Amino acid sequence: MGKGFRKLATIGALLVLVSGCKREAPQATAPTNAVVASGNDALVSGRVIFKGTPPPPRVISLDANCGKLHTNAVTEADFRVGEGGGLAEVFVYLQGVPEGVGGTPEGEAQTLDQQGCLYTPKVFGVMVNQKFKIRNSDPLMHNVHAVPKANTEFNFAQPIQGQVNERAFSKPEVLLRIKCDVHQWMNAYVGVVPHKFFAVTDNDGRFALPKGLPPGKYMIEAVHPKGGRVAQEITVVAGENKPVELTLPSQ
Numbered sequence: 221m222g223k224g225f226r227k228l229a230t231i232g233a234l235l236v237l238v239s240g241c242k243r244e245a246p247q248a249t250a251p252t253n254a255v256v257a258s259g260n261d262a263l264v265s266g267r268v269i270f271k272g273t274p275p276p277p278r279v280i281s282l283d284a285n286c287g288k289l290h291t292n293a294v295t296e297a298d299f300r301v302g303e304g305g306g307l308a309e310v311f312v313y314l315q316g317v318p319e320g321v322g323g324t325p326e327g328e329a330q331t332l333d334q335q336g337c338l339y340t341p342k343v344f345g346v347m348v349n350q351k352f353k354i355r356n357s358d359p360l361m362h363n364v365h366a367v368p369k370a371n372t373e374f375n376f377a378q379p380i381q382g383q384v385n386e387r388a389f390s391k392p393e394v395l396l397r398i399k400c401d402v403h404q405w406m407n408a409y410v411g412v413v414p415h416k417f418f419a420v421t422d423n424d425g426r427f428a429l430p431k432g433l434p435p436g437k438y439m440i441e442a443v444h445p446k447g448g449r450v451a452q453e454i455t456v457v458a459g460e461n462k463p464v465e466l467t468l469p470s471q
């Protein structure tokens with residue numbers, strides 16, 4: 221995708237150069253910014269790589285009721301490392317986005333689901349004040365307990381299978397833990413940011429932020445529940461997609 225993108229940008233550049241030649245004397249070098257019409261096609265994407273050897277997954281000792289929902293042992297890994305050492309479940313977002321930019325969410329927020337006494341997804345993002353759904357898909361009671369630092373705590377029970385409640389957070393906070401007080405192994409983490417430029421890495425550690433970012437300098441930060449955080453300055457150039465590579469855990 222990156223290559224195709226660059227190729228399109230190059231073709232665009234050539235077209236501008238060609239049409240420019242018709243009007244005035246040919247220029248040896250065209251200023252980069254004049255070539256691309258809009259910065260909104262800038263794409264920030266990349267990968268988070270796990271450094272070292274991940275500890276082996278642990279078997280979760282479920283209680284009797286949750287155990288009935290599974291036929292096999294349930295394991296949990298502190299770090300889910302995929303192909304090429306890519307680290308999954310990393311929250312990636314930008315700092316330094318001008319106020320009001322990217323202020324409309326990219327569609328509906330993800331639903332935090334409880335299935336088989338596990339959270340799905342374990343790491344997700346929402347915008348400040350964006351409502352998201354919390355669902356209990358299990359035939360038993362969970363309680364949903366947010367333990368924020370900057371936001372207001374909430375704690376309520378979901379005793380009914382299929383029950384859905386909506387919540388939102390009013391302040392930025394990365395990452396904020398949500399836990400279940402009935403099942404102590406259940407933890408989910410949400411990144412709350414004031415704009416839409418965030419993503420969670422996939423199974424191979426890859427991410428792509430939504431488009432619509434004005435050119436400029438930003439800090440990109442990757443945060444993992446167990447791996448800490450790492451930040452790097454990036455320069456976003458209109459029409460360009462230069463993949464970012466970040467490494468965790470941070471030391």
Ligand SMILES: [Cu+2]
Nearest residue numbers: 362400402403
């Ligand atoms: Cu629970």
